Amino acid sequence: MESPKHSQTKTLKKAMRRLPFPVAIATTAIGKKKRGVTIGSFTSVSMQPPLISFNIDKGSQIHDLIYRATHYAIHLPQPDQSSLCDHFAQPGQSSEEQFGNIDHYRSAYGNPILKGIPTVIQCRAYERFAAGDHTLLLGEVLEIEQDSESPSVLYHNRSYHTIGPETTKLKRIDKSA
Ligand SMILES: Cc1cc2nc3c(=O)[nH]c(=O)nc-3n(C[C@H](O)[C@H](O)[C@H](O)COP(=O)(O)O)c2cc1C
Numbered sequence: 569m570e571s572p573k574h575s576q577t578k579t580l581k582k583a584m585r586r587l588p589f590p591v592a593i594a595t596t597a598i599g600k601k602k603r604g605v606t607i608g609s610f611t612s613v614s615m616q617p618p619l620i621s622f623n624i625d626k627g628s629q630i631h632d633l634i635y636r637a638t639h640y641a642i643h644l645p646q647p648d649q650s651s652l653c654d655h656f657a658q659p660g661q662s663s664e665e666q667f668g669n670i671d672h673y674r675s676a677y678g679n680p681i682l683k684g685i686p687t688v689i690q691c692r693a694y695e696r697f698a699a700g701d702h703t704l705l706l707g708e709v710l711e712i713e714q715d716s717e718s719p720s721v722l723y724h725n726r727s728y729h730t731i732g733p734e735t736t737k738l739k740r741i742d743k744s745a
Contacts, residue, residue: 588724593656594622595672595680596633596640602680603630604666606657608723610642618709619694623702628659635703637693641679642707644687644720647730652682653721677710686716 592610596603609623620642624631634640645652656666671683677690691707698704719731 585725588722588729591645591650591653591721591723591728592622593643593645593652593682593685594624594630594634594640595643595682596630596637597674597678597680598633598637601633602663602667603633604656604680604682605630605634606653607642610644613706617694619706620689620691620709621704621706623699623704626701626703629661631703634705635696639677639679639690639692639710640705640707641675641677641681642689642691643682643685644689645685646716646718647721647728649685650721650728652685653728686714686718687720688713 589608590610592607594605594607594610605624605628607622607624609621611621613619613621622642624634652670655670667680672680673683675681675690677692679690681688689709690711692710693705694708695706696703697706722729722731
């Protein structure tokens with residue numbers, strides 16, 4: 569028989585599949601060791617100071633590196649770059665397999681920056697919190713490259729999507745009203 573905890577995990581996963589969420593790629597490096605990971609947990613948290621957050625699986629290869637790193641970069645790919653999201657979500661790759669064929673350079677903060685991605689947010693590690701089988705990372709935004717107004721990649725029900733003319737606006741939320 570299924571334990572109540574296991575069945576809750578399954579129900580939570582099912583409920584979360586109904587939500588679209590933005591897809592980002594986090595990269596970091598310490599010395600020559602560099603790593604990237606596709607994340608669906610990226611969000612902004614605070615404006616003063618500007619803080620963002622995301623969660624990293626404690627069992628993932630990037631975990632120990634990003635936990636210790638002083639800086640990291642968050643990339644927001646555009647819809648025609650979803651293959652990069654696939655690439656950095658492939659488990660079990662070496663650093664060479666991750667970056668060998670991907671055009672990138674190291675920023676002044678030491679972060680691997682993936683060339684051609686229109687929005688890149690470079691952060692200083694601000695705080696870390698244990699969160700079950702993940703670590704929740706808070707980053708302070710130091711620099712933003714914002715080269716596009718196009719929507720980002722979304723993940724919904726196990727597929728990549730983007731926002732287009734076919735989305736249905738339910739109601740305009742006018743904060744000035
Ligand atoms: C759309 C999508 C969103 C993901 N979001 C996260 C996330 O927020 N945090 C995380 O730790 N892993 C996330 N993953 C899984 C990692 O990308 C993947 O498990 C990781 O690359 C594991 O490989 P490694 O341990 O060999 O590095 C996501 C995967 C996909 C496809």
